[in-house]
Amino acid sequence: MGILSPSLLWVFMSMLILHFLTAPVESQLQSPPADLLFTNGFAADAANLTLNGGAQVLQNGVLRLTNDSLRALGHAFYSTPVRFKNSFGGPAASFSTAFAFSTVPQYPGLGGHGLAFTISRSRDLPRAHPSQYLGLMNASDIGNFSNHIFAVEFDTVKDFEFDDIDDNHIGIDINSLVSNASVTAGYFADNSSTIQDIHLQSGEVIQAWVDYDSLRNQLDVRISESSVKPTRAILSFNVDLSEFFEETMFVGFSASTGLLASYHYIMGWSFSVNGEAKSLDLSSLPSSPGSGQNTHKGLILGVSVSASVIVVILLASIAIYVIHRIRTADAIEAWELDVGPHRFPYRELKKATQGFREKELLGFGGFGRVYRGTLLNSNTRVAVKRILNRSKQGLQEFVTEINIIGRLRHRNLVQLLGWCRRRNDLLLVYEFMSNGSLDKYLFDEPKRILSWEERFKIIKGVASVLLYLHEEGEQSVIHRDIKAANVLLDDDLNGKLGDFGLAKLYEHGADPSTTRVVGTLGYLAPELTKTGKPSASSDVFSFGALMLEVVCGRRPIEQKAMPEELILVDWVWENWVLGSILQVVDPRLGGQFDEVEAVLLLKLGLICSNRLPEIRPSMRYLVRYLEGDLIFPDNVLPPDGNYDIKNTCSGNSGCDGGPDYIRSYQNSSSSDKATSSSTANDGDLDLEAGPFSPAPSDSGNSSSNRLFGSEEVDRTNKGLTKSNGRD
Structure with missing residues (x-):
């Protein structure tokens, strides 16, 4: 045989390379390194699984992800990564999986939080949290594109934080626990349009099928309490997973518990790339320890078949125990x-x-x-x-x-x-909040100096939860004791609000009433001493004091080595009028802070500290200012409320057919200062606005919502530039 000429060899190699580049994606994507068929439980192939958290394979082969431990999580991933893309990129491969699971709540009907079939870049997920995070993510990485996490959740708790539809649903989650699509658990019976509900916490064995077709970019989810795969999917979602999947990913399961716990079991599992996963014969699978029963029933059954002498001893022991409890325990009220x-x-x-x-x-x-x-x-x-x-x-x-x-x-x-x-x-x-309360980091001799970024994050976190309490829950909650000592810090220095001993619960729109003025001096809104009625606005006043002390590193009222006590809000206002507002920023920061954000917090702190409750913004607007969605105007009213409110609108254009207000300084001790400042205009302030409504709309078009500005802003410029390009 003659040797190929260099030119023919080059042509041959080019055709070979072209063949590999143009071959169908499916032919280049390999199946998992093992069959990934666990049809008789996991005992024989437990070595192929990587388990962490509370996950373990029981003696009968059942994979238990969680037990009755509170706020726990469990992971079980196939140890070897599965190839979903070829080495040249391109679309993700089709895949199919079927698995049988059972969720047994700690108490009948009361458990949590659920389990999820998961495809992830990591099999460890070391930063994941339990409870509502299902062992997949934590509060700081929700929605991050870098997560590369895909999950189908079987959720048994309704979490308002993630807009869950109910406490018995299936959801498709991509890089977030706010589901891209969700549906109440069930299946279509006999090819009809009738949906048969399935209770995920019934303790019965449920089979689930998840199928992704990369050619149609369609994901289908089915469940059933039988071995037969339903013809029609209960949940379908059009998505191209190519942008979320890496070349290789780990496949497996995650589950978590919260304030209440559930045993989450997997009895069998099959998985296939570019093929249909084998459905499981439920009758051949090992039984979950709690399937269809609970441990109390097992105890009763055991006693019923015991010898009579054991029954007598047991009853005698119970009688002694009950008598002891009656003597020593309080009556249940x-x-x-x-x-x-x-x-x-x-x-x-x-x-x-x-x-x-x-x-x-x-x-x-x-x-x-x-x-x-x-x-x-x-x-x-x-x-x-x-x-x-x-x-x-x-x-x-x-x-x-x-x-x-x-x-x-x-x-x-x-x-x-x-x-x-x-x-x-x-x-x-x-x-447990490992970093204690916020006041330990602000006053006297702090444990350590919080950076500006940490302080701003804490303020945004407290604002977010106050908005939730005031407007987003089933009922409105007035906290009544917002202060640095009641803001606690977790491992990552996230601010969390605690101590609800003084809180009040109201229906939305109800008129709060109380006969007792409670709270902490320096944080109490002035109207409380007159009316005694707490409100969302009085919480806003306290939040204003919190913002000022976080920025300044000083308490609302201080008595130091000086003849008079220092009122923080008055001191900040005086510096605002004199044009030296940045002088109030905590000197322990050493000048390392964002001036734009600092001025924003000080402005918000002053307006929230206004003596007149109708001047204070709602938490919804405060959150939007902090997020940079709205611009806060240059003008700031003096917090002592020493100005008149006059209705001067007579139907002229610009009033939008509603009231327009002019606030002017009259006979005020601060009027001279205001005149000399950049916020004054010959002693008067003409602000096109009226009192803030408790729950303002997002339109910002009415005259009553213009006091604090309502133009959308460019987030990338920290709220300094309006989207219309004006100064």
Whole structure:
């Protein structure tokens, strides 16, 4: 055979390379390194799984992702990555999976949070959180494109934070836990349009199918309580996963628990790339330990078949125990039957805090003491608030705090895990906030100096949760005690609002009323001393004081080495009038701060601290200012409210057919200062606006919503440039 000439060899190699480049994607994408068929459980092939968190393979081959531990997570991923793209890029491959799962709640009908079939760039997910995050993400990376996480969630808790449709749904999640599409769990029966509901927490075995067709860019999800795959998908979503998938990804499952727990089991699993996954025969799979029953039923069954002598001994033991409990325990009062969430045994909390010893004391106040603790059963770190029976708070505030915060869910709220009552001891159990309260980082000799970025993030977090409390929950919650000591910091220095002992719950639009003025001096809105009625606006006043002290590093009222006490808001206003506003910024920052953001917070702090509640903006507008969605105007009214409000509109153009207000300084001690400042105009301020409404619309077109500006702004310019290009 002759040797090929260089030219013929070049042609041959070119054709070979062209063949590989133009070959169909499916032919170049390999199947997983193993069959990925776990049709008889996972015992024989457990070595092919990477488990972390609470996940483990039981002796009968069932994969258990979580047990009854609270706020826990579990991951189980196929150890070897699966190739979804060829080395030259291009579209992602089609894939198909079928798996059988069972969710057994800790208490009948009460469990959480759910499980998810997951495709991820990592099999560890080290920064993932439990509870509503399903062990997939955390609060800081929701929506990040860099996550490269795809999941189909089977969620058993309705989380308002993620706009969940109900507490029994299927959702498709791409880089976020705000589902791209979701539907109540169920299936189409017999090719009809009738949907048969499936209760995910029934404890029964449910089979799920997830199929992605890369040619049609369509994702279909089906579930059933049988071995037969439904013809029609319960959830379909058009999406091209190519931009979210990397060349290789890990496939597996994630689950988590929260304030309540569920056992999440996987009994069998099949997975295929560029093919249809094999459906599972449910009758041949190992049974989950809790499928169709709970441990209490198992105990009863065991006792029923025991020897009679064991029954007698057991009954005698129960009788002795009941008599002991009657002698030593308090009677259950009516309110205890209606209070949630979890009630802890006193003995468990005593052990967790090592007998409430002084070494575990985190802090104390007028209502009691707060101890550090670790729950022995789950190794969960907690903070236990022990309310003194001689404190003024008493039983009513104790019940209030449980009922209010127990039903709230927000990433910037300190999570209430449970409660306990033993005789006169009242205890609340919260998630542990490792960095303590914000005031320890602002005043006197701080633990460390918070950077400007950390301070601004904390303010935005507190604003976000106040908006949720005031407007976005089922009922409006007025906190009534917003201050630095009640803002707690987690591991990442995220600010979380706590201490709801003084909070009030109202229907939206209701007229709040109370006969007792409560709160902390320096944070109390002035109208409370007259009306005694807390409102969203009085919370805004307290939030204004918080903003000023975070920027300035000073308390609202200080008595230092000076003849008179320092009123923080007056001091900030004086510097504003004199044109030296940046002089009030905490000197411990060493000048390292964003001047635009600092001026914004100081402006907002001043307007929120206004004596007149109708001048203060709502939390919805404050959040939009902080996010850079709205421009805050240059003019700032003096916080002492020393000006008149006159209705001068007579139907002229520019009034939009509604009232227009002119605020002018008259006989004010600050009028001379105002005249000399850049905010004055011959002693008068002409602001086209009226009182702020409690829940303003986003249009910003009415004259009553123009005081604080409503033009959309360029976010990239930190709120300095309006979108219309004007100064």
